[in-house]
Amino acid sequence: MPNKLQIIFNSSEIGAGTCGASLGPQAIVAAARQKKSSLFHTYKPSVLKDWNALLDQPSNFPFAKRIDGMVKVYKEVASCVELTLKENNFPILIAADHCSAGGTIKGIQNAFPNKKLGVLWIDAHADLHTPYTTPSGNMHGMPLATAIGTDNLSCKRNDIDTNTAVMWHGLKSTALLPENLIYVAVRDTETEEDSLIAEHNIKNYTVAELRSKGLNSILEEIKNRFSSCDLVYISFDVDSMDPKYSSYGTGTPVKDGLTVKEAKTLIMETLRMPQTIAFELVEVNPCLDDQKNKMAEIALSILEEAISTIEQK
Numbered sequence: 001m002p003n004k005l006q007i008i009f010n011s012s013e014i015g016a017g018t019c020g021a022s023l024g025p026q027a028i029v030a031a032a033r034q035k036k037s038s039l040f041h042t043y044k045p046s047v048l049k050d051w052n053a054l055l056d057q058p059s060n061f062p063f064a065k066r067i068d069g070m071v072k073v074y075k076e077v078a079s080c081v082e083l084t085l086k087e088n089n090f091p092i093l094i095a096a097d098h099c100s101a102g103g104t105i106k107g108i109q110n111a112f113p114n115k116k117l118g119v120l121w122i123d124a125h126a127d128l129h130t131p132y133t134t135p136s137g138n139m140h141g142m143p144l145a146t147a148i149g150t151d152n153l154s155c156k157r158n159d160i161d162t163n164t165a166v167m168w169h170g171l172k173s174t175a176l177l178p179e180n181l182i183y184v185a186v187r188d189t190e191t192e193e194d195s196l197i198a199e200h201n202i203k204n205y206t207v208a209e210l211r212s213k214g215l216n217s218i219l220e221e222i223k224n225r226f227s228s229c230d231l232v233y234i235s236f237d238v239d240s241m242d243p244k245y246s247s248y249g250t251g252t253p254v255k256d257g258l259t260v261k262e263a264k265t266l267i268m269e270t271l272r273m274p275q276t277i278a279f280e281l282v283e284v285n286p287c288l289d290d291q292k293n294k295m296a297e298i299a300l301s302i303l304e305e306a307i308s309t310i311e312q313k
């Protein structure tokens with residue numbers, strides 16, 4: 001059982017293609033204040049440094065934009081997560097772009113180098129691109145490639161410069177074995193990612209499978225798949241949810257996603273697993289919201305439920 005919870009705000013958005021996700025954590029704070037919640041008084045967030053000023057100038061690295069800043073972001077996130085876990089506290093990260101998760105996974109590995117990690121990745125996207133395969137150069141599509149330590153050279157489409165190659169190599173680790181990665185709701189992938197998913201036989205619970213088998217049976221399967229893992233980390237991108245049930249307040253919304261209730265059930269039941277030691281929520285972008293601050297309000301309600309679930313562990 002963890003001693004206590006530690007909320008961590010990471011406002012880095014240098015990995016995203018659309019700006020505004022850096023305002024996500026503060027939009028969630030605004031939603032809490034609006035409903036007179038004292039959540040952020042009870043759990044005072046640690047606020048990480050960001051390198052978002054890099055967005056005010058062109059990037060020199062077209063196939064891994066602002067990777068010079070991303071190296072720093074990974075270190076910042078990893079060291080905070082490592083420290084939080086070593087103090088036997090439960091980290092809850094509220095982050096802007098999903099690249100944050102690459103730092104989180106590194107931090108977990110640094111805290112527990114000999115333990116086997118499982119990752120539940122709830123997202124519309126597979127985030128398995130590398131600088132060698134990316135069509136956009138946006139690094140928020142790459143965190144899982146760094147965590148499993150792949151270049152995916154068999155699908156190479158870009159010739160990258162030496163600086164990018166060296167920095168990319170530094171971000172990679174073997175913190176996560178592909179067989180211990182489970183996707184939920186991934187539905188917007190590119191062929192280079194599909195090839196890695198097939199090569200490593202990575203399981204993706206599609207929204208259709210989840211509805212046909214039922215959430216309870218999917219959760220049983222997830223528990224079985226994680227039974228050989230010592231630790232579990234949940235990485236939740238709000239774009240896993242269908243914009244028609246949530247809102248368009250996220251950088252890359254994709255239709256046909258989860259309902260808010262399905263997302264909550266998946267997260268809460270996985271949080272109840274004894275091995276689960278970290279949770280992250282990412283990609284709330286209030287600049288893009290078509291319904292005032294609705295995505296942040298939904299994120300807040302997920303956060304509140306997650307906290308009460310962890311408190312009961």
Ligand SMILES: [Mn+2]
Nearest residue numbers: 124125237239
């Ligand atoms: Mn996503």
